[in-house]
Amino acid sequence: MKHLLSIADLSRDEIGEIMDTAISMHDVQRRQVKKLPTLRGRTIINFFFEDSTRTRSSFEIAGKWMSADTINLTGKGTSVSKGESLRDTVKTVDAMGVDMMIVRHMASGAPAQIAQWTNCSIVNAGDGMHEHPSQALLDAYTLRSKLGDLDGKHIAIVGDLTHSRVLRSNLLCLRALGANVTLVAPPTLMPSGIGSWAATDSFEVSYDLDAVLPHVDAVMMLRVQRERMSGGYFPTAREYAVRYGLTARRLALMPRHAVITHPGPMNRGLEISADAADDAQSLVLDQVSAGVAVRMSILFHLLSGEGSSA
Amino acid sequence: MKHLLSIADLSRDEIGEIMDTAISMHDVQRRQVKKLPTLRGRTIINFFFEDSTRTRSSFEIAGKWMSADTINLTGKGTSVSKGESLRDTVKTVDAMGVDMMIVRHMASGAPAQIAQWTNCSIVNAGDGMHEHPSQALLDAYTLRSKLGDLDGKHIAIVGDLTHSRVLRSNLLCLRALGANVTLVAPPTLMPSGIGSWAATDSFEVSYDLDAVLPHVDAVMMLRVQRERMSGGYFPTAREYAVRYGLTARRLALMPRHAVITHPGPMNRGLEISADAADDAQSLVLDQVSAGVAVRMSILFHLLSGEGSSA
Amino acid sequence: MKHLLSIADLSRDEIGEIMDTAISMHDVQRRQVKKLPTLRGRTIINFFFEDSTRTRSSFEIAGKWMSADTINLTGKGTSVSKGESLRDTVKTVDAMGVDMMIVRHMASGAPAQIAQWTNCSIVNAGDGMHEHPSQALLDAYTLRSKLGDLDGKHIAIVGDLTHSRVLRSNLLCLRALGANVTLVAPPTLMPSGIGSWAATDSFEVSYDLDAVLPHVDAVMMLRVQRERMSGGYFPTAREYAVRYGLTARRLALMPRHAVITHPGPMNRGLEISADAADDAQSLVLDQVSAGVAVRMSILFHLLSGEGSSA
Numbered sequence: 001m002k003h004l005l006s007i008a009d010l011s012r013d014e015i016g017e018i019m020d021t022a023i024s025m026h027d028v029q030r031r032q033v034k035k036l037p038t039l040r041g042r043t044i045i046n047f048f049f050e051d052s053t054r055t056r057s058s059f060e061i062a063g064k065w066m067s068a069d070t071i072n073l074t075g076k077g078t079s080v081s082k083g084e085s086l087r088d089t090v091k092t093v094d095a096m097g098v099d100m101m102i103v104r105h106m107a108s109g110a111p112a113q114i115a116q117w118t119n120c121s122i123v124n125a126g127d128g129m130h131e132h133p134s135q136a137l138l139d140a141y142t143l144r145s146k147l148g149d150l151d152g153k154h155i156a157i158v159g160d161l162t163h164s165r166v167l168r169s170n171l172l173c174l175r176a177l178g179a180n181v182t183l184v185a186p187p188t189l190m191p192s193g194i195g196s197w198a199a200t201d202s203f204e205v206s207y208d209l210d211a212v213l214p215h216v217d218a219v220m221m222l223r224v225q226r227e228r229m230s231g232g233y234f235p236t237a238r239e240y241a242v243r244y245g246l247t248a249r250r251l252a253l254m255p256r257h258a259v260i261t262h263p264g265p266m267n268r269g270l271e272i273s274a275d276a277a278d279d280a281q282s283l284v285l286d287q288v289s290a291g292v293a294v295r296m297s298i299l300f301h302l303l304s305g306e307g308s309s310a
Numbered sequence: 311m312k313h314l315l316s317i318a319d320l321s322r323d324e325i326g327e328i329m330d331t332a333i334s335m336h337d338v339q340r341r342q343v344k345k346l347p348t349l350r351g352r353t354i355i356n357f358f359f360e361d362s363t364r365t366r367s368s369f370e371i372a373g374k375w376m377s378a379d380t381i382n383l384t385g386k387g388t389s390v391s392k393g394e395s396l397r398d399t400v401k402t403v404d405a406m407g408v409d410m411m412i413v414r415h416m417a418s419g420a421p422a423q424i425a426q427w428t429n430c431s432i433v434n435a436g437d438g439m440h441e442h443p444s445q446a447l448l449d450a451y452t453l454r455s456k457l458g459d460l461d462g463k464h465i466a467i468v469g470d471l472t473h474s475r476v477l478r479s480n481l482l483c484l485r486a487l488g489a490n491v492t493l494v495a496p497p498t499l500m501p502s503g504i505g506s507w508a509a510t511d512s513f514e515v516s517y518d519l520d521a522v523l524p525h526v527d528a529v530m531m532l533r534v535q536r537e538r539m540s541g542g543y544f545p546t547a548r549e550y551a552v553r554y555g556l557t558a559r560r561l562a563l564m565p566r567h568a569v570i571t572h573p574g575p576m577n578r579g580l581e582i583s584a585d586a587a588d589d590a591q592s593l594v595l596d597q598v599s600a601g602v603a604v605r606m607s608i609l610f611h612l613l614s615g616e617g618s619s620a
Numbered sequence: 621m622k623h624l625l626s627i628a629d630l631s632r633d634e635i636g637e638i639m640d641t642a643i644s645m646h647d648v649q650r651r652q653v654k655k656l657p658t659l660r661g662r663t664i665i666n667f668f669f670e671d672s673t674r675t676r677s678s679f680e681i682a683g684k685w686m687s688a689d690t691i692n693l694t695g696k697g698t699s700v701s702k703g704e705s706l707r708d709t710v711k712t713v714d715a716m717g718v719d720m721m722i723v724r725h726m727a728s729g730a731p732a733q734i735a736q737w738t739n740c741s742i743v744n745a746g747d748g749m750h751e752h753p754s755q756a757l758l759d760a761y762t763l764r765s766k767l768g769d770l771d772g773k774h775i776a777i778v779g780d781l782t783h784s785r786v787l788r789s790n791l792l793c794l795r796a797l798g799a800n801v802t803l804v805a806p807p808t809l810m811p812s813g814i815g816s817w818a819a820t821d822s823f824e825v826s827y828d829l830d831a832v833l834p835h836v837d838a839v840m841m842l843r844v845q846r847e848r849m850s851g852g853y854f855p856t857a858r859e860y861a862v863r864y865g866l867t868a869r870r871l872a873l874m875p876r877h878a879v880i881t882h883p884g885p886m887n888r889g890l891e892i893s894a895d896a897a898d899d900a901q902s903l904v905l906d907q908v909s910a911g912v913a914v915r916m917s918i919l920f921h922l923l924s925g926e927g928s929s930a
Contacts, residue, residue, distance in 0.1 A: 291406070575708060599716065
């Protein structure tokens with residue numbers, strides 16, 4: 001494993017290994033002195049062409065706790081804004097002798113393209129509407145730690161599925177782990193051609209959240225991008241909340257043991273009510289905590305293996 | 311001591327302890343190799359919702375010299391700009407496992423509110439027009455190192471008092487240390503209700519800087535926010551400088567031993583003339599130097615005590 | 621050596637020493653664990669008043685690999701934007717106890733002025749149209765490692781010479797090392813008064829790139845600033861490329877052993893074609909790689925000598 005570009009590149013065993021290592025990393029995170037010498041003298045660039053608090057900070061903390069040197073670069077203020085090609089920019093950063101670039105980019109496929117241009121390890125930290133693999137791994141880790149083995153568990157993924165990189169990575173990851181997935185969205189936010197997906201990938205599709213909730217072990221609420229509001233995807237925010245929001249009423253439809261996740265940032269009152277966000281079964285903050293541990297595990301597997309580049 | 315939110319939370323002894331520890335930290339600062347292992351493996355977030363050079367850098371240097379991992383977050387480019395609530399944002403950062411957030415926020419009371427939402431230590435690095443406690447502690451440290459014990463010393467605080475968080479923290483700190491404080495400002499920039507303050511807190515109020523200066527041990531000039539210019543608080547910058555600026559003529563009114571402070575950034579020619587700013591009795595750069603030492607002391611007291619959170 | 625402000629301040633021997641130390645640093649850069657303890661406990665401020673990816677990152681990586689504490693400050697969001705004078709801003713940062721400021725500033729001479737205001741070491745990382753000495757040192761290092769001793773070598777510097785700080789530093793550096801330099805540019809982009817320069821500094825001037833190329837050991841292509849386009853310096857981008865761009869046709873005019881450099885970011889298709897940029901004789905990425913090693917050497921010579929300030 002040199003890169004983490006897509007969940008599709010990982011076998012079920014590799015996903016399991018990343019989650020298993022994350023358990024030890026989570027122990028480090030609970031210590032007063034959070035520091036491992038593992039990546040001392042290794043250099044990690046956080047290369048974020050889109051804004052991000054949680055993903056960037058989470059990777060930066062993971063790197064620092066493992067003693068790596070971490071450097072932040074953004075699209076703004078870089079040579080990209082002076083008309084340099086992306087290829088020249090990344091080859092330049094690569095030539096400095098860095099070991100890893102953690103890349104967020106608005107274009108689907110940019111991290112995979114960058115991996116072909118450079119010698120260092122590339123982690124996809126979110127590319128357009130394509131994938132966000134570290135999010136899927138931390139979600140699976142969080143769910144497994146509460147529900148046990150995900151094989152055969154019923155998980156609903158609900159919300160703006162058309163535009164979601166989190167959906168794609170989670171669907172691949174949960175399916176690889178044997179979970180039964182049901183996608184729930186308004187017809188306007190269900191990916192087109194989903195009929196043919198369903199045939200090959202064996203997941204269910206529903207437009208009726210109330211009907212799905214009584215049978216879930218977990219419900220994964222996805223963020224509605226505010227900019228969708230004016231896109232004609234649904235009439236009003238209130239209408240969306242009524243039809244697809246996880247409200248207090250819907251909470252009561254779920255089995256007692258079922259848990260709630262959300263990748264954040266949450267639109268309270270839109271896709272998730274305050275009751276649901278703050279419910280005892282909500283794992284929202286567990287996900288954030290697991291995020292650092294899982295990312296430490298990712299850095300470990302990509303950079304400290306025998307086959308890693310120098 | 312888990313948080314530093316307001317000087318009002320500190321006893322005279324606690325203020326003294328922070329200043330005493332800062333003396334040792336100041337020695338470290340004068341070494342060629344400025345590094346203590348004290349906070350290795352602890353993580354400090356500089357969470358600045360308002361711009362700042364000196365306060366943010368000063369805390370960042372203090373943290374790095376004590377071997378902490380330091381991470382900068384700003385309001386821009388965070389999830390706050392995506393509509394996430396402040397509560398969700400800080401709970402997210404907290405869940406990553408950080409030990410301290412150093413918070414600057416435009417809203418008075420924001421750091422105290424954040425302290426109730428999180429498990430980590432919170433330092434108020436300036437909140438609205440409320441407080442800026444580390445500034446008051448470094449000011450007191452700087453004054454004490456030049457004037458000795460501040461008990462019974464006469465200190466004038468001059469300038470835009472209505473809008474100043476530096477005033478509030480300094481007034482509390484100097485009073486706790488037994489100094490006699492006189493507030494000097496144009497009537498439009500004197501906090502309303504100051505009459506009742508004076509009755510209970512035993513400080514003096516004056517509108518005549520010339521009358522006050524001959525009796526001071528120290529004069530603390532506060533910055534006039536440029537945006538006040540258009541607010542009708544005083545006729546013109548020149549008028550303000552003539553009436554309340556520390557000019558060469560006024561320097562001569564002060565006792566020889568009396569010293570000058572300013573928290574910076576200075577408006578030279580407005581509240582302080584170049585003669586005064588660069589006078590041998592000006593402690594402006596001593597304040598900056600002390601700032602790092604006092605902040606190292608604050609980090610030490612909040613994070614390395616027995617009762618600190620992990 | 622306390623500061624690096626201009627190549628003019630360095631003797632030929634000092635330039636040689638910096639390049640020689642860079643060879644060892646380059647070895648460190650090729651290791652898996654890139655870390656020297658040399659500058660532990662020393663604090664370096666990257667003070668960039670203009671945007672930069674490669675220079676800032678390169679210095680930041682160099683500092684981190686030598687175990688220094690590195691802190692980034694920009695012009696935006698600093699007290700300069702609140703009306704503070706540059707002098708007060710830099711004296712403030714200096715008073716915190718930093719060891720070095722690496723300064724990029726839009727005003728020619730700003731770093732030299734700052735050196736007079738502070739106690740710490742100042743590195744000029746590009747000032748207006750004046751100098752960019754670390755770029756010239758890394759260019760010389762890169763050329764020497766391919767061509768051997770530069771004494772007597774023929775080097776053409778081509779492009780927007782009027783506005784180029786890279787030109788000035790390179791001309792001084794290459795002349796100090798004994799190279800024969802030919803400047804090539806359209807008349808509108810040739811520095812005025814170049815006639816008198818030529819008399820004293822013994823370099824050649826040409827307006828005909830085709831005539832120069834057959835005799836070079838190296839051709840140094842400089843970036844055309846996009847903002848020149850509308851300045852009337854040349855009719856169109858296409859016209860510039862045809863007359864002064866390093867095209868596939870011109871590549872064939874160069875001797876086989878001759879090499880190509882460009883400080884980046886490149887305008888592919890303008891001053892340099894894709895063929896030339898990606899040619900086997902192009903040293904563009906070697907320059908970037910050498911940049912970190914040469915900057916480590918600069919930090920070493922300025923900060924770890926006996927005479928360095930604490």
